[in-house]
Amino acid sequence: MNENLMLVWENCLQFMRDNLNAAEEQSDLKKLENSFNLLFEKVQPISLVDNNLTLMVPSDFYKEYIEDNYLSLLSASLKKNIGKGVKLWYSVMENKPVGKENPITVKVKGNSIPTPKVQATMPTQSLASNIVNPFVVPGIKKVNIDSNLKSDFSFDNYVEGESNKFASTVAKSIAKRPGATAFNPLFLHGGYGVGKTHLGHAVGLEVKAQFPDKIVLYISSEKFIQQFVSSAKAHKQTEFANFYQMVDVLIIDDIQFLSGKPATQDSFFHIFDYLHQNGKQIILTSDRAPVDIMDIQERIVSRFKWGLTAEIKSPDFDTRRKIIVDKLSRDGIQLSVEMLDFLANEVNSSVRDLIGVINSVIAYSTVYKSDLSLELLKDTISKIASTKKKVIDVVYIQEVVCDYFGIKRDQLLSKTRKREIALPRQLAMYFAKEFTNSTFAKIGEEMGGKDHSTVMYACDQIKDMSKLDKEVKKYVKELSEKLKS
Known part of the structure; x- marks a missing residue:
């Protein structure tokens, strides 16, 4: 390695160490320095040509971690020690066994990003408080895990119609034989508020009712990502993966948020493969079809297609009418045919919006102690529309x-x-x-x-x-x- 390049890099590292966090207590600063040294001892400069610095990192995770936690500091250091306009590139090492040897090949990532870049350091986050600690050692007995399922999101409360009948029928089939049907994974996609999350919970609740010993877990993709980042910072990626490998039915909401997070995608990929190969059920929801998700690995997209992809569309008039009747009957309220038709015609976007309007109508009726009438419905919806008038700013x-x-x-x-x-x-x-x-x-x-x-x-x-x-x-x-x- 070029001695001048090594000297420049050492100066960059020293600048970053000196500026880690002067406001921290001495003991905490020592921990920061130890963490910093453990990370950057595996990062090596390999070239500096025409103000283009290339760093070799062991994996995509290192690149992602550096960008999330040290990018601002690293940019300032490069600017000080190399000069303005320096561009930073990453090379990723890949171990490929050949016979008894493990030669290292270098792959320069095509989407390398120029510096200077400034990004706030992400604070270390603990696992989401309402998710059971995924680092519990299972031992011999099954671990008691909170499934995070909403009891009111059951099949009994799910109104079927032309827009969702296919997805609902498949979901019920899966609930009877989780992991044993051809619908694995089940990939549900559709717009805002059409009932994707409800259907995922319904499968989980039915599985728990029919198979009490099975481990069912619902989690949003955001919390999955938070857990992965926390486990990586604590060097507990293995425990993280082991926890998810215990699950019998895994339901992940809004999987599209894995977009642009290669390290998290790598972990998800291995968890997915393990569960699928061992006959465990996977259910994923997204606001778009697999092929329309940006910046996600092709191998993951191909696995999304292994089972069944089902689109849930916005409810048609008949389905909206059924939803209104179902919701009001559970609240002990009846409407005339004319009033039902008016509501079903007026709110035609999503199930969530429709329920919101129904709740508002009930609230107005209760507050003003008025009988529900067509005039009240029109007045209520008019007020809702005026307060929700969209402002494009x-x-x-x-x-x-x-x-x-x-x-x-x-x-x-x-x-x-x-x-x-x-x-x-x-x-x-x-x-x-x-x-x-x-x-x-x-x-x-x-x-x-x-x-x-x-x-x-x-x-x-x-x-x-x-x-x-x-x-x-x-x-x-x-x-x-x-x-x-």
């Missing part, structure tokens, strides 16, 4: 873009240059200029303190790319429709 655009791409708003507003975040950010800036009267400077301020020139560049980029790139053109068209609807 920068924040609303950010929310729509984040929901579309399955990312969080704080990621959108961060300074990371990962493509899976940078492209949505540019789209949000573009639509902010298209749909609002905000200046470039104002949009930049609301997009996490970006400079007005950054916003101007983003708008020009999207305009140009939408003419040449079919994928970007599709994003612009679909997001524009969502914002106008």
Whole structure:
């Protein structure tokens, strides 16, 4: 290795050590230094050419961990010791046994990201408080695990219609023989509030009722990711995987949020394979079909297709009417045919919105001590509509873009240059200029303190790319429709 390069890298490491956290207590600072040294002792500089520094890391996890926890500090260090405009690239080592040897091959990642980049350090998070500690050693007996299932999300409370009948029928079949049907995994996808989560819980509840000894676990993908990050920081990835391998029926909600998280995807992939090979049932929900999930490994997408993919659409008129009758009858309320038809016609978006309107109608009737009437329904819905009048501002655009791409708003507003975040950010800036009267400077301020020139560049980029790139053109068209609807 070039001695000058090694000296530069040592200076960079020393700068980072000196600036880890001056405000920490001495004992805590020592822990930070130990953690820092353990991480970076396995990171080596391999080249510095034309202000392009390439670091060799053992795996994608190291790259992801560095970017999540040390990116701001590393950028400052590179700027100080190498100069402005330095670009950082990662190479990943892969061990490939050949005979008795384990030669190391270097693979330069195609999506390497230039620095300087600034990203806030993620605080160490414990496992979600309402999830049973996944690091309990199972021993001989079954571990008592809270399934996190909602009792009111049962099959009895699930109203079938043309929009969901196929998915519901398959779900009931799975509940009778979890892991033993051809529907493994069951991948449920559909828009907001159409009943995907309800159906997943219903399967879990039925399995627990029919097979009390089976371990059933419902978890959101966000909590799964939090658990993985916590286990990685504590060097307990093996315990994390062992816990999930104990589960008989695993239900993960909003799996699209694994997008852009390669290390978490690697862990999920191995858990998935173990469960599937051992006849355990997997149920996944998403707001989009497997092929439409961005930045997720092809091997995972292929496994999503092993079982059955079922789309749940927005309920039609008859289904909406059934939902209204079912909901009101459980509350001891009856409506006339005219009133039922009015409600079913008026609220045609999602089941969740429909239930919200029904609850509002009941609340208005109770508060004002009025009998339910067609006039009251019309007045109530009119008031709801006026209070929920959509305002297209920068924040609303950010929310729509984040929901579309399955990312969080704080990621959108961060300074990371990962493509899976940078492209949505540019789209949000573009639509902010298209749909609002905000200046470039104002949009930049609301997009996490970006400079007005950054916003101007983003708008020009999207305009140009939408003419040449079919994928970007599709994003612009679909997001524009969502914002106008």
